[in-house]
Amino acid sequence: xxxxxxxxxxxxxxxxxxxxxxxxxxxxxxxxxxxxxxxxxxxxxxxxxxxxxxxxxxxxxxxxxxxxxxxxxxxxxxxxxxxxxxxxxxxxxxxxxxxxxxxxxxxxxxxxxxxx
Amino acid sequence: xxxxxxxxxxxxxxxxxxxxxxxxxxxxxxxxxxxxxxxxxxxxxxxxxxxxxxxxxxxxxxxxxxxxxxxxxxxxxxxxxxxxxxxxxxxxxxxxxxxxxxxxxxxxxxxxxxxx
DNA sequence: ATCAGGTGCAACTCCAGAGTTGCACATGGC
DNA sequence: GCCATGTGCAACTCTGGAGTTGCACCTGAT
Numbered sequence: 001x002x003x004x005x006x007x008x009x010x011x012x013x014x015x016x017x018x019x020x021x022x023x024x025x026x027x028x029x030x031x032x033x034x035x036x037x038x039x040x041x042x043x044x045x046x047x048x049x050x051x052x053x054x055x056x057x058x059x060x061x062x063x064x065x066x067x068x069x070x071x072x073x074x075x076x077x078x079x080x081x082x083x084x085x086x087x088x089x090x091x092x093x094x095x096x097x098x099x100x101x102x103x104x105x106x107x108x109x110x111x112x113x114x115x116x
Numbered sequence: 117x118x119x120x121x122x123x124x125x126x127x128x129x130x131x132x133x134x135x136x137x138x139x140x141x142x143x144x145x146x147x148x149x150x151x152x153x154x155x156x157x158x159x160x161x162x163x164x165x166x167x168x169x170x171x172x173x174x175x176x177x178x179x180x181x182x183x184x185x186x187x188x189x190x191x192x193x194x195x196x197x198x199x200x201x202x203x204x205x206x207x208x209x210x211x212x213x214x215x216x217x218x219x220x221x222x223x224x225x226x227x228x229x230x231x232x
Numbered sequence: 233a234t235c236a237g238g239t240g241c242a243a244c245t246c247c248a249g250a251g252t253t254g255c256a257c258a259t260g261g262c
Numbered sequence: 263g264c265c266a267t268g269t270g271c272a273a274c275t276c277t278g279g280a281g282t283t284g285c286a287c288c289t290g291a292t
Contacts, residue, residue, distance in 0.1 A: 012137070015131060015134045015135045016135045018131045018135075019131045019132045019134075019135035020279090020280080021128070022280080022281095031209075031212065031213050031216055032216070034216070034217075037238075037239090038238085038239080039237080039238060039239085047280085047281065047282090048281070048282060048283085049238090049239090050240095050241095050281075050282070050283085051280070051281050051282075053239085053240085054279090054280075054281085055280090071238095071289070071290065072237075072238055072239075072288065072289040072290060073237090073238055073239075073289095074238085074239070077217070078213045078216075078217065079213075080210040080211075080213040080214050080217070083206055083209060083210040083213070084206075084207065084210035084211075086206060087203050087204075087206035087207040087210060088203075088207070090199055090200075090202060090203035090206065091200065091203040091204070091207070093147075093199060093203075094196040094199040094200035094203060095196075095200075096147065097147050097194045097195075097196040097199070098196045100147055100148075100150070100194075101150075101193070101194065101196070136249095136250080138250080138251095153268075153269090154268085154269080155267085155268060155269085163250085163251065163252090164251070164252065164253085165268090165269090166251080166252070166253085166270095166271095167250070167251050167252075169269085169270085170249090170250075170251085171250090174249095187259070187260065187268095188258065188259040188260060188267075188268055188269075189259090189267085189268060189269075190268085190269070
């Protein structure tokens with residue numbers, strides 16, 4: 001098991017991770033190439049390998065990627081679970097807002113009708 | 117109309133907006149209270165009104181909230197559309213990753229079988 | 233044994249943005 | 263007209279994070 005934190009913590013990590021454009025580009029590359037090393041990823045980006053490693057650490061903490069050693073190199077790959085969980089969380093939230101907005105609108109109209 | 121930008125720009129704005137905990141708290145309060153002023157919102161948070169106003173500007177740019185004047189005050193409310201769009205975008209992306217991972221795994225196993 | 237390519241660690245610079253304070257401007261109520 | 267309340271604008275501080283550089287440490291290959 002790897003998730004002892006609450007859903008809120010997961011969601012928070014994902015948002016922070018996805019807020020950076022370099023990290024999103026990194027996820028694009030990883031999704032396209034499968035299992036790649038940090039050095040290879042740095043070749044396709046305008047930043048140093050160290051910067052890539054730091055980003056991968058953030059993405060790993062967010063549960064969006066994971067790396068495994070293979071000899072002298074570490075291959076990283078994408079993990080859809082956290083992204084999917086956050087997507088569902090957001091969809092639920094959006095639906096909740098819709099519901100509340102409908103309520104507020106209804107009440108406002110009723111009040112408006114009483115005091116024109 | 118209010119959306120002349122691409123979907124990527126919308127998604128980017130939403131991620132940046134949601135990455136900040138104070139802004140998420142702000143959205144919570146807005147969703148709970150319906151239409152509120154910046155001053156009222158600041159009362160329920162450990163930050164100044166000016167900070168709240170800045171956050172509301174970011175949230176507005178992301179399409180997550182909108183404010184309308186009512187006399188001498190500006191009432192803000194939540195807008196589910198951008199959140200929902202981003203949620204769908206993420207869900208699609210997660211599904212895409214799943215698909216790619218299945219492919220990569222299949223190819224890797226085939227290669228492994230050829231060169232044991 | 234030696235070399236090359238990859239990783240890990242640490243110290244450093246730099247700037248965007250989160251937050252503050254202070255004041256000027258508008259608007260509704262009295 | 264006067265006051266209270268809310269908004270808008272500008273300048274300022276300060277911390278976190280993105281990025282860099284330099285070097286030491288492994289590991290696979292020859």
